[in-house]
Amino acid sequence: MSSLLARTPGRQRESGTAGIRRLPLQGQQLALVVLIVLLAAVFTSQSPEFLSAGSVENLLRGASMFGIVGLGLTIVIISTGSIGGIDLSVGSMMALGGAIGAGLLGTAFTAANPVKLPAALSVLIALVVTGLLGALSGLLISLLKLAPFAVTLGMMSVARGLTYVMIAWAIGSSNTAGITFSDPLFDWFGLTNYGPVPAITVLFLVLAALIAFVLKATAFGRSLFVLGGNAENARLAGINVRRTIVIVFAISGLLAGLGGLILTGRLSSASPLAATGYELEVIMVAVIGGTSLAGGRGSILGTVLAAILVSEINTGLDMMNVPSFNQYLIKGTILVLAVVLDKVYQARSSRKLAVQSA
Amino acid sequence: MVASSTSQPLLRMEGITKSFGNVQVLHGVDLSVGRGEVLGLLGENGAGKSTLLNILNGVIERDAGSIHIDGEPAEFAGPKQAQDAGLAFIHQELSVLPYLTVAENVFLGRLPRRRGAPWLVDWAACYKQAGEILERLAVKIDPRTIVGRLGTAEQELVEIAKALSMNARIITMDEPTASLTEAEIERLFTLMRALKADGVSVVYVSHRLHEVAEICDRATILRDGKIVSTVDARTTSSHSLATMMVGRELSELFPKTEHERGRETLRVSGLSTVKLNDVSLAAHQGEILGIAGLVGSGRTELARAIFGADSITAGEIFVNGEKVTVDSPGAAIRHGIGLVPEDRKLQGAVLSMSNAHNISLARMSKVSRFGQLNRGGEKQEAKRLIQDLQVYPPRAEQETGRLSGGNQQKVVLAKWLFAGSRILIVDEPTRGVDVGARAAIHGLLNELAGEGATIIMISSDLPEVMGMSDRILVMHEGRIAGELARKDFSEEAIVMYASGLEPTKEGSKA
Numbered sequence: 001m002s003s004l005l006a007r008t009p010g011r012q013r014e015s016g017t018a019g020i021r022r023l024p025l026q027g028q029q030l031a032l033v034v035l036i037v038l039l040a041a042v043f044t045s046q047s048p049e050f051l052s053a054g055s056v057e058n059l060l061r062g063a064s065m066f067g068i069v070g071l072g073l074t075i076v077i078i079s080t081g082s083i084g085g086i087d088l089s090v091g092s093m094m095a096l097g098g099a100i101g102a103g104l105l106g107t108a109f110t111a112a113n114p115v116k117l118p119a120a121l122s123v124l125i126a127l128v129v130t131g132l133l134g135a136l137s138g139l140l141i142s143l144l145k146l147a148p149f150a151v152t153l154g155m156m157s158v159a160r161g162l163t164y165v166m167i168a169w170a171i172g173s174s175n176t177a178g179i180t181f182s183d184p185l186f187d188w189f190g191l192t193n194y195g196p197v198p199a200i201t202v203l204f205l206v207l208a209a210l211i212a213f214v215l216k217a218t219a220f221g222r223s224l225f226v227l228g229g230n231a232e233n234a235r236l237a238g239i240n241v242r243r244t245i246v247i248v249f250a251i252s253g254l255l256a257g258l259g260g261l262i263l264t265g266r267l268s269s270a271s272p273l274a275a276t277g278y279e280l281e282v283i284m285v286a287v288i289g290g291t292s293l294a295g296g297r298g299s300i301l302g303t304v305l306a307a308i309l310v311s312e313i314n315t316g317l318d319m320m321n322v323p324s325f326n327q328y329l330i331k332g333t334i335l336v337l338a339v340v341l342d343k344v345y346q347a348r349s350s351r352k353l354a355v356q357s358a
Numbered sequence: 359m360v361a362s363s364t365s366q367p368l369l370r371m372e373g374i375t376k377s378f379g380n381v382q383v384l385h386g387v388d389l390s391v392g393r394g395e396v397l398g399l400l401g402e403n404g405a406g407k408s409t410l411l412n413i414l415n416g417v418i419e420r421d422a423g424s425i426h427i428d429g430e431p432a433e434f435a436g437p438k439q440a441q442d443a444g445l446a447f448i449h450q451e452l453s454v455l456p457y458l459t460v461a462e463n464v465f466l467g468r469l470p471r472r473r474g475a476p477w478l479v480d481w482a483a484c485y486k487q488a489g490e491i492l493e494r495l496a497v498k499i500d501p502r503t504i505v506g507r508l509g510t511a512e513q514e515l516v517e518i519a520k521a522l523s524m525n526a527r528i529i530t531m532d533e534p535t536a537s538l539t540e541a542e543i544e545r546l547f548t549l550m551r552a553l554k555a556d557g558v559s560v561v562y563v564s565h566r567l568h569e570v571a572e573i574c575d576r577a578t579i580l581r582d583g584k585i586v587s588t589v590d591a592r593t594t595s596s597h598s599l600a601t602m603m604v605g606r607e608l609s610e611l612f613p614k615t616e617h618e619r620g621r622e623t624l625r626v627s628g629l630s631t632v633k634l635n636d637v638s639l640a641a642h643q644g645e646i647l648g649i650a651g652l653v654g655s656g657r658t659e660l661a662r663a664i665f666g667a668d669s670i671t672a673g674e675i676f677v678n679g680e681k682v683t684v685d686s687p688g689a690a691i692r693h694g695i696g697l698v699p700e701d702r703k704l705q706g707a708v709l710s711m712s713n714a715h716n717i718s719l720a721r722m723s724k725v726s727r728f729g730q731l732n733r734g735g736e737k738q739e740a741k742r743l744i745q746d747l748q749v750y751p752p753r754a755e756q757e758t759g760r761l762s763g764g765n766q767q768k769v770v771l772a773k774w775l776f777a778g779s780r781i782l783i784v785d786e787p788t789r790g791v792d793v794g795a796r797a798a799i800h801g802l803l804n805e806l807a808g809e810g811a812t813i814i815m816i817s818s819d820l821p822e823v824m825g826m827s828d829r830i831l832v833m834h835e836g837r838i839a840g841e842l843a844r845k846d847f848s849e850e851a852i853v854m855y856a857s858g859l860e861p862t863k864e865g866s867k868a
Binding site for chain 2: 217218219220222223225226229230232233235236237238239240296297
């Protein structure tokens with residue numbers, strides 16, 4: 001045996017098989033694709049309009065909006081699932097992002113418009129503020145070891161309150177009307193298509209690819225999985241647990257802010273009640289996509305597919321004129337079923353490990 | 359054998375045998391306790407005490423053997439049946455519920471009900487009856503007190519009161535004094551004498567040999583799952599108890615290779631944490647420094663403090679003569695310190711990840727540029743270490759959770775070799791590892807020391823720590839109780855230091 005200690009990192013060539021023997025889809029992702037196709041068939045049979053260009057575009061816009069926010073939640077759950085990591089504030093953060101972005105423009109109709117900033121700057125400020133609020137959640141969770149659900153539930157209320165404050169300031173009145181406005185950058189978020197594909201869908205896919213790369217191929221991404229599996233293990237491997245938790249919640253806040261800007265662009269208005277209850281859809285996107293609530297497991301491809309599925313359900317149920325309270329019932333049931341499946345998977349894989357190590 | 363104080367023992371266990379998998383833990387153990395007797399049960403970690411007590415109290419089933427209580431054969435399907443038969447088990451970790459009152463704890467699950475309205479708790483009766491039991495124990499605690507406000511010793515008294523409320527006749531106490539002060543211990547002993555007078559028997563487990571002499575009538579010594587001897591506890595010296603506990607010859611399993619001891623690499627001075635009290639030590643290049651002591655003596659806490667995993671309240675750490683700040687494991691890793699923790703499955707390796715990912719885990723920067731991992735290089739490097747350390751199966755992509763314990767441990771060692779650690783703290787490195795892998799791990803540690811690494815080895819296994827170490831520090835209650843040079847190694851000396859006693863002359867030469 002050669003010396004164990006005196007080692008320099010190897011500079012060998014790769015064996016060149018990476019990615020070849022891997023199937024493009026794992027079981028759960030394949031199931032999502034099948035579900036998407038099946039549901040499309042069901043919805044089309046009920047309402048042929050479902051496959052029209054307008055409906056598909058609408059579906060993609062919804063998928064992209066929920067998907068972008070879902071990407072943030074996916075990494076929050078992957079990396080902090082072992083401590084009950086969740087971000088319940090995403091819906092309110094979306095509303096706040098939209099309110100800041102629209103409120104700073106100074107182009108709201110019949111309103112006070114106290115400042116007038118270029119659109120790019122307003123958008124940037126919206127992202128910075130939501131990112132910082134997310135970081136604040138992360139800081140409270142990691143520093144004071146508070147339960148993530150409680151901290152982000154509080155943040156959900158704080159962000160909603162800030163949304164009211166922001167809008168009241170922008171329109172110069174404390175009534176709860178929203179900001180209605182028009183702006184080219186927001187039109188890009190809400191209206192622009194590249195061929196048949198909405199611009200934000202391209203944005204979503206680029207972001208998904210970027211995050212998938214970070215998770216797969218960077219030291220930071222690797223550390224997220226370790227942290228989500230077991231925080232003590234991560235700490236003993238020298239990973240800065242606090243900093244990592246702050247970063248993932250900041251990303252979640254920022255992506256929620258971006259999702260809110262997209263929503264605002266689609267509606268050409270920012271309302272204090274915007275995105276109410278959207279955390280349900282976003283959590284569905286992460287969980288149905290195969291991200292384990294226990295942490296340490298999840299895939300971006302799954303999140304992308306789940307975003308399409310969730311938006312498909314929304315679009316389809318709307319087209320079938322299913323009343324919104326029935327939709328809540330259906331979506332809540334689906335979410336709980338997805339959590340049950342995750343639990344079954346966890347039990348199976350831990351049994352498998354136990355057998356092997358016995 | 360010393361005759362028990364009464365003709366008919368209250369408890370008689372005969373030929374108790376138990377195996378876990380292929381490992382036989384108890385080999386036909388006989389034990390008897392007289393009415394109103396305190397029997398000391400002694401043995402090293404792993405001697406089989408816990409298994410025996412768990413069988414007695416119906417927690418686990420025996421493979422063979424019989425238990426008689428008051429001459430009647432006793433079969434327990436579970437702890438509940440054992441309780442009904444008059445047995446009570448007071449664990450080292452107390453099981454009182456801190457937010458409930460004393461009376462609620464005493465009658466937990468059996469709260470007195472109102473006559474005529476059995477769905478309502480009769481609180482008056484509850485407090486009255488609890489008060490009576492406490493009075494019988496001569497304990498001045500208000501039964502309405504919230505248990506969490508009591509000290510550890512008083513909480514223990516509550517456990518005993520609970521046992522008595524269930525009419526326990528045989529109480530097992532597993533290291534009841536582990537977290538008590540001298541005064542509290544005295545109080546407990548006074549109570550135990552009162553129990554004796556009442557005809558209650560006690561099986562008393564302790565590593566503190568002088569306590570055994572003080573409170574026990576007889577002592578039964580268990581070693582490697584067999585009874586070595588039962589002696590009169592009051593007349594047997596601590597030294598001969600220690601000798602009987604250890605008893606065996608130093609095994610030749612550990613071929614120690616001698617290395618030149620180099621310069622000092624690690625110095626710890628005045629290190630204190632919640633669990634450590636003013637610990638100082640120095641370790642050198644090429645040295646294997648053994649840390650012995652009982653479970654709970656602060657060995658693991660010392661390892662974690664040096665590695666930056668627990669925060670320290672006082673003390674300094676020097677690496678290669680330079681004072682360093684180790685406030686996190688990350689900082690320790692940067693200073694070349696590695697920790698192979700006791701709990702391999704939860705702290706050592708990430709079982710769901712591949713061997714390659716586990717190996718690079720503590721220093722991913724070594725195979726990355728601008729944060730991007732060079733996964734080819736990572737795999738290549740992992741493969742080399744897997745070959746060098748003879749991990750089986752020798753595959754970089756294998757999930758670490760699917761390896762055997764010994765191979766998982768090799769992967770954890772490989773992680774620190776990859777990270778370039780020169781000071782390696784190994785905590786129970788061969789626990790739960792088969793004989794072959796054990797030898798391989800010992801060989802590796804020797805080899806690393808030969809290459810100039812510093813190894814600090816914590817082990818409860820005396821033959822292992824004596825066979826491998828150049829020097830041994832023995833810990834007792836968060837302090838270094840003694841230091842032994844290789845020529846002075848003896849199991850008796852270690853056990854004496856570990857029990858908080860000074861080794862006698864003949865002890866260290868035995």
